[in-house]
Structures are given as C-alpha cells and as structure tokens.
Amino acid sequence: MLFSPILKLGYFKQYLKQPLVLTYTKICPPISTTKPVCPGSSGNPPSGTPSLGLKRAVKPGKVRMGFIPDEWFLFFYSKTGVTGPYVFGLVLTNYLFSKEIFVMEHEYYVGLSIFPMLYYASTRFGPDLGRSLDKSIDEYVETLEKARRDEACVYENAIKDAKDAQWRAEGQKLLMDAKKENIAMQLEAIYRERFMQVFRAVKGRLDYQVKLQRSMNRIHQKWMINWILQNVKKSITPDFEKAVLHKAIQDIAAISSKT
Secondary structure, eight states, X not given: OOSHHHHHTTHHHHHHTSOOOOOOOSSSOOOOTTOOOOTTTSSOOOXXXXXXXXXXXXXXXXXXXXXXXXXXXXXXXXXXXXXXXXXXXXHHHHHXXXXXXXXXXXXXXXXXXXXXXXXXXXXXXXXXXXHHHHHHHHHHHHHHHHHHHHHHHHHHHHHHHHHHHHHHHHHHHHHHHHHHHHHHHHHHHHHHHHHHHHHHHHHHHHHHHHHHHHHHHXXXXXXXXXXXXXXXXXXXXXXXXXXXXXXHHHHHHHHHHHO
C-alpha cells in the first residue's frame, strides 16, 4: 500500500481533526495561519453580536486551475507548506490510477478533449457572457424595482387621496355647521318678521280702537256743545239781549272816556 506508512505515522489523522472549509464567503474568510474564528459557524460569537450563521456569497470565491477552490490549498499551507497540496494531488491521482479506481476508458479521453474546450470557452467567452447575464439580471432587477416604485407611488397617491378625502370630509362638517347656523338665522329672521306682523296687526287694532274712541268723544263733545248752545239761545230773550247790549255800550263809553 502506498499510503500505509503515512497512515501508520498518523499523518492524515492530524488533517482529519481540522475542519474542512469548502466554500468562501464574506462571513467565513479562508483559513490562514492565524486561524480566525468564523462567527456563527464554530465557537461562540462575541458578546452583544447576534449569530449570523453561514451566508451564501454574491460572487464565487477565488479558485486555482480553474476549478479548485483556493481554500483547499490554504488548508495545507499551515501543515505542509506551499508544495503540500500539489504533492497530495499527485499522490492521490497516482493512487486512483494505480488501483484502477479511476478507469481511463474512452470517456476519459473524451473528457480530456472537452475540458480544454470548456476552459477556453469559459476564459474567452465567460466574461462577456457574464457581463451579458449581469446586464440582463440588472435589467430584470430594475424592472422589478420600477414595478415596486410604481406600486409604492400608487399607494402613496392612494394615501394622499385618502388624506384629501378626510380633509374634504372635515370641510363638509364645517359646511354643515355653517348651513345649520344659516338655517337658524333664517328661522330667527322669519320669527322676527312674523312677530313684527303680529305686533303691527295688534297695534293697528289698538289704533283703530283709539281712533274710534276719539271720534266718539268728538261727536259727543260736538253734540254737547250744540245742545248747550241751543239751550243758551233758547234761554236768551229780547229784553235780555237789549240789556246786555246797553250794558256793553256803556262799558265801551267808559273805557273811551278814560282813554
């Protein structure tokens, strides 16, 4: 066995005790010589810091040879140095080929011919395709964002219309109060007008009674004067008239002699 001396030495047991990091994220940085602790994945987070857990990165991590993650190489640096991952890859490949675990049949050689083509296509057309896809994704995101903004604008307009309707409802309340006051003033004016009509009607009747009483008093006075005059005239005789006339002439003569 090719690996039996190494296994007997417990060389790989030291690696099995280390955590195997297969992905690279901003939350979990790659393993370095300082061995930073990834918050949320292992160990206790600092006091006051919420547990975030693993989070999928927006962009892929750094790779080597086009498909091997850089973290796999960094995993060997603290143990075997820079050449460790390459030696491990060669030894593992030799083991797979020698034990015919990986059989080199016709599909293997087809894969060897396809792999350079895929690598060339990914390196030559991959950036342009990525930019095109990113552009389409950005346009799709912009479309969704525009729909969200339009919907938010519709809701804002609905809220504004609702506030305007509330303001108009308050104005209608004030208008109804003004109308009620106007109706009360009209009722008061009609009441005062009808009260004045009653006052004038009563005053007219009272004035009629006063005029009637005055007319009757004048008539009674006229009749009384006429009756007195008639009775006085009837009581005056010719002798009395002559005596009164003679007395008047004497009085006038006396006054004239004094003058």
